[in-house]
Structure formats: C-alpha cells, structure tokens
Amino acid sequence: MTEDYFSFTNRIFNPSENFDKPEALKGIRVLDLTRIIYGPVVARWLALFGAEVIKVEEPREGDDWRTGTYWAKYWKDSCPYFQSLNPNKYFVGIDLKTKKGKDLVFQLAKISDVVVENYRAGLSEAWGIGYTAVSQINPRIIYISCSGYGQWGPLRFFPSWDLIAQSMSGVARLTGFPGRDGYKLQDYYGDFLPGLLGVVGVLSALNYREKTGEGQYIDMAQAEALMRVMPNWTYMSLLGQDLGLTGSIDPSMAPSGIFKTSDEKFVALAIATDEQFVALAEAMGKIDLATDERFKETFERTKAENAQDIHKLVEEWVRTKGEEEIIDLAKRYAFPAGRVMDDWQITNDDWRRERGSIVEIQDEMYEEGTWALPAAMLHKTPGRIKSLARPLGYHNRYVLKKLLGLSSKEIEKLEKEEVIGYWDNRVGQRPPPFYNIEKDPMFNYEGEGENNGDT
Amino acid sequence: MATRETPQVYSRHLTGKKTTEHLLKFNELLVNMMGDVKNKPEALRDITVVELSHASFAGIITATLLAEFGAEVIKVEPPEGDPARKITPYGTNVNGVGLPFLMESRNKRYITLDLGCEKGRKNLKKLVGAVDVVIDTFKPGLLDSLGIGYRQLSQLNPGLVYVAVSPYGHYTSKAEELSNIPDTDLTAQAESGYTLLFGDPREPEPYNYPLRAGVWAAWYMSAALAVAGTLTALFHKQRCGEGQMVDVATNDAITAWQAFSVVWGFTNEAPRARIGGFDWCLYPYAFFKCKDGYVTVAAGTDSDFRGLLKILGRWDLEDDWRYLFDRIVDNVDKAEELRVELEKITIKYSRDELMRKALDFSAKSAHDKLRSGGYPIIVPTKEPREVLEEKHWKVRKTLVEIDHPIYGKFIIPASVPKMSQTPPRLKWIKCAIGEDNEQVYEKYALSK
Structure with missing residues (x-):
C-alpha cells in the first residue's frame, strides 16, 4: 500500500524540520544598498533562502522605513514593518558621502556576488559605486538597480514611489466602481511586485553565471513591472477602448464578485470555466442554468449583459446562505469561492501556521514574534527566518573585520572620522530597551581581521 | 537614438559638470548595452519546462516568465485545449483565443496529450524524463492518483523541479479538506486579505463592500513567487544535482509577500480599519x-x-x-x-x-x-x-506592437526587467492547440 498523498506531502514539507535542511543560496554574498520596500525585498528573498546579505545604511539616519512606521507603532523600539522586510541581514552603517565610506562600500562590492540598489536613478553612478565602476573590479558581479522608470530614457530622473509608479503606469486607474473615485493598489503592490520580478531577474542571472562565470547589469523599472501585469494594452489595441472600472466583477469571469451572505459576511465567488459553472448551477439547485443559451458557454456568459443577469441570480442566492455554507458547497461541488479574510484572521490562521508561511520566531535580540514567509515553499531548501533586523551599525565590527580584514584600531579611526557609525538614540534605530548591547558578542565582535592588506 | 540632453535632476548629488557628463555617457552606454536584445544569450537556454496548467493563469504566467528568460516551455493541453483560453474580459477573443491567453502565450510550444488515457500518461512520463521543470495546477493529488505526480515523476527524474500552484497548496490538513475548490484570482485576493483593504466604509451599499483589486494581483504575484521559487530550486540543482517540489498557495501569495497584514495583526491584535482611499503609513x-x-x-x-x-x-x-x-x-x-x-x-x-x-x-x-x-x-x-503615448516607454520599447498573421495587430507589454547579458524577451506568439505536436512528439520520441 503506498502512502496517502497528503501524508507524503505533509511529511516532506514539515516546517518544523526546515532548520535542518540546506539553504539554496548559501555562499552567495549580497551587498544591499537599499531603503524603504522596493529594494529591500529583493535582498529579502535572497536572505530568506540562504544568501549572506550586508545592508549598508547611513549612520544615524538609516533606512527611512526604520522610523517611518504605521501609526507611530513600534515594537520593542523597532519598526515591525521594517523587521518583516529585512530578516537575516547584516547591518552596517557607512557614510557614503565620505570618500573613505565609498571606498569601504567599493571593497564590499568587490567581494560580493550581487549588488542591489534603489537610490534615485543615476546616484550610484554619480557616487562611483555604480555598475560601471564595480564591474571593473568584479566582472562576475550581478548588479541590479531598482528605480521607478529605469536608468535610461527621458524619464529616468523622474521621482518615484510605489503610488507614483502606479500612476505613471496606468495601473492606479483600474480599481473601483464605474463613475466613482478609484482606489490605488494597497499595501505597496507597486513596490512588492516589481521587487519580486527583480528577484526573478537576479536569480536568472545567478543561474546563468553559475554556468558561464559572467555577471551582468539589471535595470529594474517599477512602472514597467506594473505595466507587465496589465491586460489593458492588448484590450485597447484590439477593441479601441479602455477596459474601464468594474467594481468587484472580474470581467473575464461570470458570475464573479464579492457577495453578502445571510450572516452578514462576505464571500468572493468567481466562475472561470464551463465545468465550474455547471458545478455552481448544481449547488444552486438550478441545473437548467447550465443549459441556458446565455450562460452555458464561457464567451457568451462573460458578455456584459449576460454576466449581469447571472450576477443578479448569484447575488440573491448567496444572500440566502451563510459564509460557511457557501464554502462547504464550493468544496462539495468544486467551484471557486473564498472567504474575505482580515488581518487578524490571517495572523491567527491555523492553515498558514501549519503551512509555515506564518511562523513564531524566537529571536536572540527581539525574542518572540510572529512573521510571514513567502508563499513559495521549497521542500528541500526551504526559506527561513534566522534572525530579525538589527539596530543600525550593529554588524560594523563583524563585517569590517571578517570581510574586509580591518583591525580594531582601524575601525576606531573610522568611527572617529565618522566614516562608519551607529544608531541614533531613537526608536526604530536603537536596540530594544531590555537588551544589553554592551555584552553582545556580535556587536562587540572581538576577532581581528585576518586578511589585512588584501583590500 | 540617445539624445545629448540631460533631463532635469532632483538631487544635488547629480549635478556638477563631471557627474553630468558621466550620467550622459552612462545613458548612452545603457541604450547600446540594454537596447540590443535579439542576439544575446538566454539565461535559461538549457532549461526545459512542461506546463500542465489548467484554467489557471497563475500556472500559465509562471511558465511564460520562464519562457521569457529562455526556457523551452512545452504547454501540454487536453485535445480540446486549456479552458484558460476562454478566460477573457467580456468574452473578447481573436479566433477563439482570449486576450489574456494571447498576451501570455509568448515563446511557448503547444502540444496535446490526453492525460485521461494510458497512452497520454506514458507520453508525459517520457517527456518528463528529459525536462527540468513541471508546472502542475490541477487539484492537489490528482496527478499523483494518475501515477504522474511528483512522487512518480521524481523517481523517473531525480533532478526534476516540480512546481505545484493551487489555492491552499499541496500539504496541510486544510489543503486536503478544500482540495476540490479551484483557483481564481478573485478568490485568492479575498483569502489573502487583500479585498478588505479596498473600498470605502462611508459609501452606500454595495459600494462599501470589500473590493477587488482591478488587475490579477494575486495571480501575477503567485506566478512571480513560483518563478522565484523555481529559479532558487534550479540554482540548488546546479550545485547539488537534486530536484525538489516547489509548492505555491495562491491564497497566501499576497499576504505572505507583502506581509503587512501579519505585521499589523501581530502588533495590534486586530484587523486594520477600512479607510477608503487613504493609506495606513503615509499621508498625503x-x-x-x-x-x-x-x-x-x-x-x-x-x-x-x-x-x-x-x-x-x-x-x-x-x-x-x-x-x-x-x-x-x-x-x-x-x-x-x-x-x-x-x-x-x-x-x-x-x-x-x-x-x-x-x-x-x-x-x-x-x-x-x-x-x-x-x-x-x-x-x-x-x-x-x-x-501608451508616453515617449519614455517608446524609447525603452516597454510596449510591443505585434502584427500577427492570425491574431492581427495588438500590443503586449515587454518582458521585465531589462538585463545586459541575458535579457528576457519576446520571441514569438503562437497559441493554436497542438500547433507543435509534430515537432515535439518527434523530438521526445512520443507515440502518436
């Protein structure tokens, strides 16, 4: 008797064994010159899957997301949003406006496999730490610049944020009801999706380099990534008109929408295929709908007027059922339906915990917390959170000694010259109040640089 | 052609004669270095992918992105075609092909195999023996029950990266319990907590309901995650020779990558208030x-x-x-x-x-x-x-005009990101059912 499929998959994916498994990107060193969200998430993926990521910040200033927290909400004197984007990284404070600071970063770039930056376009070039300079001393480097519109072309210096890129790409005008004010894509989709496609670019380049030894330059443009996910261009060019706003209806599926249940909750329901429509008709106890000329075939069913008719019928039907009932029917008859989840339900979701996409982490500095991992699970080389973010400059001594071979004396000198530095004594940057940083062996790393002079 | 005019800069670090000159040169370098795509090598040129997605654009887009980076993608469909062909706004189609399918059809080969019969399954096994990646969007466990799931295929090909894309994933008790429920972008948005972040509670019914993000936000995010997972697994395979299973849950894609829901829930022990067009972190x-x-x-x-x-x-x-x-x-x-x-x-x-x-x-x-x-x-x-009219996108060729003998003239977005050595690219558009049967059957010695 072979093992049941789900006992097999539950066994091979068991998240409690993740820390015993190897890491796919072990041995890859990433120099992370990023801030806010868009750049940091590129390095985040690499860090979760085993790369050694060194995040460089400006002393006493740091990544703006450290202090730019929602509702001024801090967690143990750190910004939890920043924490979620910067796990497993080394935190170094170097002032790039000084010549010596630039040199230090340059030395780190020399011994890295990947550089990720999201300064405004052109800035890393202007500072002499751009691709043209780094590739001279490290031809194997994979250098990704993340900007709003790309590093070349007339709009290259134009400012950007998630929402600005959304607006310049047209994606900002796609959410909402016809004739009413629209909505932006929430939670910085304009950072997270482009960042993830940047990850894809870097990983493709790493795969290529593994075979050929060649590095390369990647020009990641936020707005271009958003334009890549829009069907509007194809629709407009073939039909001569915009797709327009459709509320919660996905115009490519009928019925589709977010419906109110008898227990005053909401369910999402969308029918993508004829097979699913038959299943829904059966669940509704109205099997004749499945042979109705208006509905029986997908192309016909999704035509605006027919879609409206079936939408109405489904709306009335859902109103007579509870949320649980709809999900139960979806399960029994096999049509797509889902609950409308909120943040708190998600955070407490047993499924996500069992899956290992929401994990309780016991961190050496910040102790217990609840964090998310990407929804792509690799059973032999799973992603994992080994440590949370650290105060600004926390790894200065460790990184500069171990990787650049500097001595304690040289480090002291750099500190005095304010080339390297640490946190400002404010929330978001400093260690948690209960933590004794003076006794932290990593912060006070005592080993001496071994390869002194190699830099 | 590059023009020698410097656009306005918004940082004092980008000023000064020397810097301005360097940035102009850099722009010209990039126009030359990044502009020429056609004759460059492809990052995934020696990777072959079998796409078994069914009514799932999460799966289709996963394969498309891999194809854009140079993988040979063989899309396997039942003789009547993937139902995803018909998933299109208002039923709009060109010769029976829906617009999203057309847009995401790039660089693939299309073959038919009837996995419901023994011959089709035998052919699939033969094919999988020679490839690197399989993409499965069927009901979790279905292919396994047919003898062509990860367990069986990885026996035939230990280096195989098997990418499963489904609403709740291929493991956990809930995934098993709800395995019958098919995937759509809208339901995945809702289960991800995304739809509750849209809509304005001050509006009258039904405009105050939770609201769908007006693009396939969950499907594209799922696909990007699946590709990042696949490439991570392929990197591991290059170093260690072993393949593995990559499991993507579309219902978790947005939540777990954007992460704000969990951060908020964990620190506030409550859901966010609904705030219409405002933002939770920034104002204005x-x-x-x-x-x-x-x-x-x-x-x-x-x-x-x-x-x-x-x-x-x-x-x-x-x-x-x-x-x-x-x-x-x-x-x-x-x-x-x-x-x-x-x-x-x-x-x-x-x-x-x-x-x-x-x-x-x-x-x-x-x-x-x-x-x-x-x-x-x-x-x-x-x-x-x-x-569409913005000059910048014309210079960067971000939107590509296609003039196709069968599907006519239309525009699709170019591949991202731009890369100097191995840029992802558009090579061809085709999507007729079984269009490549002859060539692929012969190449992999499949029985007709």
Whole structure:
C-alpha cells in the first residue's frame, strides 16, 4: 500500500524540520544598498533562502522605513514593518558621502556576488559605486538597480514611489466602481511586485553565471513591472477602448464578485470555466442554468449583459446562505469561492501556521514574534527566518573585520572620522530597551581581521 | 537614438559638470548595452519546462516568465485545449483565443496529450524524463492518483523541479479538506486579505463592500513567487544535482509577500480599519481631483508635506497637521478634513500645472544643503491610454506592437526587467492547440 498523498506531502514539507535542511543560496554574498520596500525585498528573498546579505545604511539616519512606521507603532523600539522586510541581514552603517565610506562600500562590492540598489536613478553612478565602476573590479558581479522608470530614457530622473509608479503606469486607474473615485493598489503592490520580478531577474542571472562565470547589469523599472501585469494594452489595441472600472466583477469571469451572505459576511465567488459553472448551477439547485443559451458557454456568459443577469441570480442566492455554507458547497461541488479574510484572521490562521508561511520566531535580540514567509515553499531548501533586523551599525565590527580584514584600531579611526557609525538614540534605530548591547558578542565582535592588506 | 540632453535632476548629488557628463555617457552606454536584445544569450537556454496548467493563469504566467528568460516551455493541453483560453474580459477573443491567453502565450510550444488515457500518461512520463521543470495546477493529488505526480515523476527524474500552484497548496490538513475548490484570482485576493483593504466604509451599499483589486494581483504575484521559487530550486540543482517540489498557495501569495497584514495583526491584535482611499503609513499619499482629472500626490514625510503646503499656498494648515502622526489615518473623518482642504486647491489647477509646481519645487529643493524643503511629488493619475503615448516607454520599447498573421495587430507589454547579458524577451506568439505536436512528439520520441 503506498502512502496517502497528503501524508507524503505533509511529511516532506514539515516546517518544523526546515532548520535542518540546506539553504539554496548559501555562499552567495549580497551587498544591499537599499531603503524603504522596493529594494529591500529583493535582498529579502535572497536572505530568506540562504544568501549572506550586508545592508549598508547611513549612520544615524538609516533606512527611512526604520522610523517611518504605521501609526507611530513600534515594537520593542523597532519598526515591525521594517523587521518583516529585512530578516537575516547584516547591518552596517557607512557614510557614503565620505570618500573613505565609498571606498569601504567599493571593497564590499568587490567581494560580493550581487549588488542591489534603489537610490534615485543615476546616484550610484554619480557616487562611483555604480555598475560601471564595480564591474571593473568584479566582472562576475550581478548588479541590479531598482528605480521607478529605469536608468535610461527621458524619464529616468523622474521621482518615484510605489503610488507614483502606479500612476505613471496606468495601473492606479483600474480599481473601483464605474463613475466613482478609484482606489490605488494597497499595501505597496507597486513596490512588492516589481521587487519580486527583480528577484526573478537576479536569480536568472545567478543561474546563468553559475554556468558561464559572467555577471551582468539589471535595470529594474517599477512602472514597467506594473505595466507587465496589465491586460489593458492588448484590450485597447484590439477593441479601441479602455477596459474601464468594474467594481468587484472580474470581467473575464461570470458570475464573479464579492457577495453578502445571510450572516452578514462576505464571500468572493468567481466562475472561470464551463465545468465550474455547471458545478455552481448544481449547488444552486438550478441545473437548467447550465443549459441556458446565455450562460452555458464561457464567451457568451462573460458578455456584459449576460454576466449581469447571472450576477443578479448569484447575488440573491448567496444572500440566502451563510459564509460557511457557501464554502462547504464550493468544496462539495468544486467551484471557486473564498472567504474575505482580515488581518487578524490571517495572523491567527491555523492553515498558514501549519503551512509555515506564518511562523513564531524566537529571536536572540527581539525574542518572540510572529512573521510571514513567502508563499513559495521549497521542500528541500526551504526559506527561513534566522534572525530579525538589527539596530543600525550593529554588524560594523563583524563585517569590517571578517570581510574586509580591518583591525580594531582601524575601525576606531573610522568611527572617529565618522566614516562608519551607529544608531541614533531613537526608536526604530536603537536596540530594544531590555537588551544589553554592551555584552553582545556580535556587536562587540572581538576577532581581528585576518586578511589585512588584501583590500 | 540617445539624445545629448540631460533631463532635469532632483538631487544635488547629480549635478556638477563631471557627474553630468558621466550620467550622459552612462545613458548612452545603457541604450547600446540594454537596447540590443535579439542576439544575446538566454539565461535559461538549457532549461526545459512542461506546463500542465489548467484554467489557471497563475500556472500559465509562471511558465511564460520562464519562457521569457529562455526556457523551452512545452504547454501540454487536453485535445480540446486549456479552458484558460476562454478566460477573457467580456468574452473578447481573436479566433477563439482570449486576450489574456494571447498576451501570455509568448515563446511557448503547444502540444496535446490526453492525460485521461494510458497512452497520454506514458507520453508525459517520457517527456518528463528529459525536462527540468513541471508546472502542475490541477487539484492537489490528482496527478499523483494518475501515477504522474511528483512522487512518480521524481523517481523517473531525480533532478526534476516540480512546481505545484493551487489555492491552499499541496500539504496541510486544510489543503486536503478544500482540495476540490479551484483557483481564481478573485478568490485568492479575498483569502489573502487583500479585498478588505479596498473600498470605502462611508459609501452606500454595495459600494462599501470589500473590493477587488482591478488587475490579477494575486495571480501575477503567485506566478512571480513560483518563478522565484523555481529559479532558487534550479540554482540548488546546479550545485547539488537534486530536484525538489516547489509548492505555491495562491491564497497566501499576497499576504505572505507583502506581509503587512501579519505585521499589523501581530502588533495590534486586530484587523486594520477600512479607510477608503487613504493609506495606513503615509499621508498625503492619494489621488486628488483637479481641473482636468486626477493627480496623485505623494508627500508622506513631514518635510515633503511642508513642501506641498508651500506649493499649494496652504501654509495655514501647517500648524494642525505638522507631523505624520497628526495626519495618519486612525480616524477617517479627520483625515477627510485635510483631504478636503487640499483638494480645494488642487481642483483649481490642471494636472500638468500641479506636476510642474511640484517638480520645480523639488529641483530647487535638491540644491538646498539641509534638504529641509522636501520632495513633494505630484503626477497626473494616468489612464492606460495616456500611458501608451508616453515617449519614455517608446524609447525603452516597454510596449510591443505585434502584427500577427492570425491574431492581427495588438500590443503586449515587454518582458521585465531589462538585463545586459541575458535579457528576457519576446520571441514569438503562437497559441493554436497542438500547433507543435509534430515537432515535439518527434523530438521526445512520443507515440502518436
């Protein structure tokens, strides 16, 4: 008797064994010159899957997301949003406006496999730490610049944020009801999706380099990534008109929408295929709908007027059922339906915990917390959170000694010259109040640089 | 061709003769280095992918992205074709092919195999023996029950990377219990907590309901995650020779990557309040009405906000709304007060006038040593049809015009990102069912 499929998959994916498994990107060193969200998430993926990521910040200033927290909400004197984007990284404070600071970063770039930056376009070039300079001393480097519109072309210096890129790409005008004010894509989709496609670019380049030894330059443009996910261009060019706003209806599926249940909750329901429509008709106890000329075939069913008719019928039907009932029917008859989840339900979701996409982490500095991992699970080389973010400059001594071979004396000198530095004594940057940083062996790393002079 | 004019810069670090000259050269270098795509090698040139996606654009897009980076993708369909062919806005299609399918059909080979019969399954096994990646979007466990799931295929090919894409994934008790429920973008958005972040509670019914993000936000995010997972697994395979299973849950894709839901839930022990068009972290960070449409204003930090007030001539508001903490939205009605005040000004100007004001201010601000002026940004909230006309995208060839013998003239977005050595690219568009049967059957010695 072979093992049941789900006992097999539950066994091979068991998240409690993740820390015993190897890491796919072990041995890859990433120099992370990023801030806010868009750049940091590129390095985040690499860090979760085993790369050694060194995040460089400006002393006493740091990544703006450290202090730019929602509702001024801090967690143990750190910004939890920043924490979620910067796990497993080394935190170094170097002032790039000084010549010596630039040199230090340059030395780190020399011994890295990947550089990720999201300064405004052109800035890393202007500072002499751009691709043209780094590739001279490290031809194997994979250098990704993340900007709003790309590093070349007339709009290259134009400012950007998630929402600005959304607006310049047209994606900002796609959410909402016809004739009413629209909505932006929430939670910085304009950072997270482009960042993830940047990850894809870097990983493709790493795969290529593994075979050929060649590095390369990647020009990641936020707005271009958003334009890549829009069907509007194809629709407009073939039909001569915009797709327009459709509320919660996905115009490519009928019925589709977010419906109110008898227990005053909401369910999402969308029918993508004829097979699913038959299943829904059966669940509704109205099997004749499945042979109705208006509905029986997908192309016909999704035509605006027919879609409206079936939408109405489904709306009335859902109103007579509870949320649980709809999900139960979806399960029994096999049509797509889902609950409308909120943040708190998600955070407490047993499924996500069992899956290992929401994990309780016991961190050496910040102790217990609840964090998310990407929804792509690799059973032999799973992603994992080994440590949370650290105060600004926390790894200065460790990184500069171990990787650049500097001595304690040289480090002291750099500190005095304010080339390297640490946190400002404010929330978001400093260690948690209960933590004794003076006794932290990593912060006070005592080993001496071994390869002194190699830099 | 590159022009030798430098666009306006908004940082004092980008000024000075030497820097300006370097940046011009850099621009020219990139035009040459990144512009030529056709004759460059492809990152995944020796990777072969079998796509078994069924009515799932998460699966289709996963394969398309891999194909754009050079993988040979063989899309396997039943003789009647993938139902995804018909998933298209308002039933719009060209010769029976829906628009999203057309848009995501690039660079693939199309073959038919009937996995319901023994011959089809035998052929699949033969095929899989010679490939690197399989993409499965069927009901979890279905292919396994047919003898062609990860367990069986990895026996035939230990280096196989098997990518499963489904609503709840291929493991956990819930995944098993709900394995019958098929995947769509909308249901995945809802289960991800995304739809509850849209819509305005102050609106009348049904406009106050949770709301769908108006693009396939969950399907594209799922696909990007699946590709990142696949490439991570392929990298491991290059080093160690072993393949593995990559499991993507579309219902978790947005939540777990954007992560704010969990961060919020964990620190506040409650869901976020629904706040309509406002933002939970930044203010102003929203659309405003103006004379000829909408502008988007991003001036979230305190210094950016001060700059905005100067631009709009509303310094009188500074006293009450000085700090982000004053402006941040814990009370929608209060947030609305400031919005109304700001809109009183924006409505007097056109989109271009407002953008110009902000850009001029930022250009000046860039030379201020203390940087205290801030960089308030205002841009037109562009309609897609306006974006089509933007010169920048023409220079970068971001939107590609296709003139196809069967499907006619249409536009699709180019591959991202731009890369110097192995750029992802569009090679061909085709999508007839079984179009490549002959060639692929022969190449892999499949039985007809």
